[in-house]
Amino acid sequence: MSSETASGAPTGPETSTARRAKITAVTSGKGGVGKTILSANLAAALAGRGQRVLVLDADLGLANLDVVLNLYPKVTLHDVFTGKVDLEAAILPAPGGFSVLLAGSGLVEYSRLTPEVRDQLQRIIDTLAPRFDHILLDTGAGISDVVLYAVSLADDVLVLATPEPTSMTDAYATIKLLATQQQRRAIRLVVNQVGRIGEGRVIRNQLQLVVDKFVVPMLPEGSVPPLLELIGEVPLDPGVREAVQKRRLLLELLPGCSAAQAIEAIAAKLAP
Amino acid sequence: MLLLQQSGRELPDRQTVAPVVWMQAVIDALCELSSRDPLTGLSNRRQFELALASEVDRVARAGEPALVLMIDIDHFKSINDTHGHPAGDLVLKGVAQALHDCIRPMDTVARFGGEEFAMILPNCAPPFGLAVAERVRAKVQSRAVAIAPGQQVQVTISIGGAFAPQWVRSSAALWIARADQQLYRAKAEGRNRACLEQPTVSLVSAEEKGLLFGTSKFAELE
Numbered sequence: 001m002s003s004e005t006a007s008g009a010p011t012g013p014e015t016s017t018a019r020r021a022k023i024t025a026v027t028s029g030k031g032g033v034g035k036t037i038l039s040a041n042l043a044a045a046l047a048g049r050g051q052r053v054l055v056l057d058a059d060l061g062l063a064n065l066d067v068v069l070n071l072y073p074k075v076t077l078h079d080v081f082t083g084k085v086d087l088e089a090a091i092l093p094a095p096g097g098f099s100v101l102l103a104g105s106g107l108v109e110y111s112r113l114t115p116e117v118r119d120q121l122q123r124i125i126d127t128l129a130p131r132f133d134h135i136l137l138d139t140g141a142g143i144s145d146v147v148l149y150a151v152s153l154a155d156d157v158l159v160l161a162t163p164e165p166t167s168m169t170d171a172y173a174t175i176k177l178l179a180t181q182q183q184r185r186a187i188r189l190v191v192n193q194v195g196r197i198g199e200g201r202v203i204r205n206q207l208q209l210v211v212d213k214f215v216v217p218m219l220p221e222g223s224v225p226p227l228l229e230l231i232g233e234v235p236l237d238p239g240v241r242e243a244v245q246k247r248r249l250l251l252e253l254l255p256g257c258s259a260a261q262a263i264e265a266i267a268a269k270l271a272p
Numbered sequence: 273m274l275l276l277q278q279s280g281r282e283l284p285d286r287q288t289v290a291p292v293v294w295m296q297a298v299i300d301a302l303c304e305l306s307s308r309d310p311l312t313g314l315s316n317r318r319q320f321e322l323a324l325a326s327e328v329d330r331v332a333r334a335g336e337p338a339l340v341l342m343i344d345i346d347h348f349k350s351i352n353d354t355h356g357h358p359a360g361d362l363v364l365k366g367v368a369q370a371l372h373d374c375i376r377p378m379d380t381v382a383r384f385g386g387e388e389f390a391m392i393l394p395n396c397a398p399p400f401g402l403a404v405a406e407r408v409r410a411k412v413q414s415r416a417v418a419i420a421p422g423q424q425v426q427v428t429i430s431i432g433g434a435f436a437p438q439w440v441r442s443s444a445a446l447w448i449a450r451a452d453q454q455l456y457r458a459k460a461e462g463r464n465r466a467c468l469e470q471p472t473v474s475l476v477s478a479e480e481k482g483l484l485f486g487t488s489k490f491a492e493l494e
Contacts, residue, residue, distance in 0.1 A: 165485055169481060172476060214477075
């Protein structure tokens with residue numbers, strides 16, 4: 001790991017190359033739609049394109065990035081928060097060539113947005129942003145304060161939905177909150193588990209229709225209307241289940257399958 | 273001990289009761305003293321924050337609704353300026369009494385600081401929130417406060433309220449901040465009114481769901 005961070009960009013603020021990572025929050029409202037699996041595989045796809053990527057497990061209460069990646073870290077964000085270890089020690093190399101900062105499951109006490117959690121998350125992101133090209137924040141399910149705060153730290157927000165009505169409703173509720181409370185005007189959408197290519201576009205159009213009708217009137221007069229940008233649709237693919245059960249990255253286990261290809265295509269849009 | 277005597281709280285006679293009984297009475301009295309605002313007798317800010325923290329836990333656990341109201345006396349400074357600080361204290365006491373008369377035993381009403389008060393209303397359902405806040409506002413307005421023999425002043429209050437997000441573990445500070453924001457809105461909209469945070473933002477109405485799924489078929493968009 002040390003070699004990986006050492007090879008990163010110089011961290012001093014005085015350097016002219018101090019580029020800041022693009023921070024993307026991955027969120028969905030509803031749980032179980034594939035946020036963590038998408039985050040992990042998208043990170044691997046971006047890493048495959050030569051990007052320096054960190055996935056931060058911002059699902060502080062019920063983190064499971066460790067399970068998806070088959071990593072059982074001795075050091076987690078919990079230890080960083082409590083000051084037991086240095087932040088550097090908690091940044092781990094993940095299979096797929098990216099870095100992870102895992103929450104671990106001992107973080108139940110951080111599922112509330114205390115000023116401490118706020119400051120810690122901000123500090124961690126500020127410290128790490130100069131060293132990576134992309135930081136993905138894998139948020140928890142729901143629209144809790146912690147989730148909304150994590151999203152507020154991100155440059156871009158990527159909302160993940162599936163064609164299921166419950167997921168679409170929760171994705172819409174999330175979009176509405178982000179537009180009205182965080183003044184988000186550009187929201188990226190990935191539709192997961194589509195039955196056929198094109199279904200994602202239909203769902204995007206449907207969500208946009210409801211946003212235009214119900215969310216736009218809630219915004220201050222003269223606001224730019226929020227725009228949903230479909231940046232990918234990932235087909236329902238039995239390979240995903242197989243990869244999860246084997247605790248492997250889909251992109252490594254079945255790189256040619258349709259879901260893996262779709263994730264590669266999203267990475268190509270994020271890092272042209 | 274002097275502090276306890278000044279607080280007006282009666283202790284059992286030290287000579288006639290067992291030492292442990294007397295000591296317990298002293299401890300109870302001190303606890304009571306440390307949780308009350310001396311002027312108004314309402315809960316003080318410390319007690320309020322304890323109650324609020326446990327309410328945050330409760331709504332996250334039980335999913336019950338709960339409302340916090342932040343209350344501020346309108347133009348309080350001009351009362352102090354016109355009639356003097358003793359009159360201001362009487363107004364604070366009068367408003368405190370009116371607020372206290374509005375609440376259920378399970379509610380908490382506290383002096384938050386200065387001329388600001390706060391209320392926690394557990395198990396208050398969103399459809400009733402505005403009616404409750406309005407009742408509190410009207411109660412204070414309807415009650416004139418005697419500040420001198422034959423001299424009364426009528427004061428009004430502005431109220432801001434926010435419900436705890438029911439299925440989410442929030443934080444006490446954020447909850448107060450949301451209610452405070454509504455209090456600013458009530459002030460800005462002309463005072464002597466109650467404003468509650470619109471709870472519909474995170475909810476998806478039947479109309480929205482209808483548009484999302486029902487009224488337009490997916491096929492029509494293709």
